[in-house]
Amino acid sequence: MTQAPAESPGLADRRVLVIEDDTTVSEVVRTYLRAAGYLVDSAEDAFSGLAAAAASAPDLIVLDRMLPGIDGAEVCRRIRAESAVPIIMLTALGSEDDRIDGLEAGADDYVVKPFSPRELVLRVNSVLRRSLPEFAREAPFALGPFRLDPSARLVSRDGIPLELSVREFDLFAFLLKHPQQTFDRPTLLRSVWGWEFGDLSTVTVTMRRLREKIEDDPGHPTVLVTVWGVGYRLELGDG
Numbered sequence: 001m002t003q004a005p006a007e008s009p010g011l012a013d014r015r016v017l018v019i020e021d022d023t024t025v026s027e028v029v030r031t032y033l034r035a036a037g038y039l040v041d042s043a044e045d046a047f048s049g050l051a052a053a054a055a056s057a058p059d060l061i062v063l064d065r066m067l068p069g070i071d072g073a074e075v076c077r078r079i080r081a082e083s084a085v086p087i088i089m090l091t092a093l094g095s096e097d098d099r100i101d102g103l104e105a106g107a108d109d110y111v112v113k114p115f116s117p118r119e120l121v122l123r124v125n126s127v128l129r130r131s132l133p134e135f136a137r138e139a140p141f142a143l144g145p146f147r148l149d150p151s152a153r154l155v156s157r158d159g160i161p162l163e164l165s166v167r168e169f170d171l172f173a174f175l176l177k178h179p180q181q182t183f184d185r186p187t188l189l190r191s192v193w194g195w196e197f198g199d200l201s202t203v204t205v206t207m208r209r210l211r212e213k214i215e216d217d218p219g220h221p222t223v224l225v226t227v228w229g230v231g232y233r234l235e236l237g238d239g
Helices: 023-035 046-056 072-080 096-105 117-129 166-176 185-193 201-214
Strands: 015-019 039-043 060-064 087-091 109-112 141-143 146-149 154-157 224-227 231-234
Touching: 015 023, 015 046, 023 039, 023 060, 023 117, 039 046, 046 072, 060 072, 060 117, 072 087, 072 096, 087 096, 087 117, 096 109, 096 201, 109 117, 146 166, 154 166, 166 185, 166 201, 166 231, 185 201, 185 231, 201 224
Parallel strands: 015 039, 015 060, 060 087, 087 109
Antiparallel strands: 141 146, 146 154, 224 231
């Protein structure tokens, strides 16, 4: 039998909410997460999931894409309107539209069904570990109108805080640390997500969401620019 990953230092007692209507899948996921040291709550439909997210203030949510009532993408949008809590979406195998819809709704990560419970726990560990103080010991720094505090995971523009999801923050922080350098999507997927392979639309959608929060005119970006045929670059300027 495959064993769950060992408890991760610093992550024990973090609270994870699992919103999944398949009782077998939910039980397996909860068992593996608890074995890894997490406190786990669960909900079996969209509305009870939304209520649980509001009541328990989880550190991370595992959210099924297909739910009775309203679907996971709409649940994600409603949660994201109120909170920046990390969301990992479980999505159907081979459905690119499901993955894109979930990312556009605000999911930080996704795991494709059928999936290894061990892989899911490792993804949860990866997302939550980024919030640990020892993960980001870099001092705050400023670049143009932006100020980044890696340890607090805060970024502001002209002193105004920007509400970024986990992956939006990670992507923007990476680009802020490498201004004027062009990166293709496979490199960003590897450097920001830690994936050696995956759906490159993950980068495209996250960049589009990030531009909506960074750019004065997201349709004509001047900070996070596209280098056609290559990738993306952060341009220095007055902001």
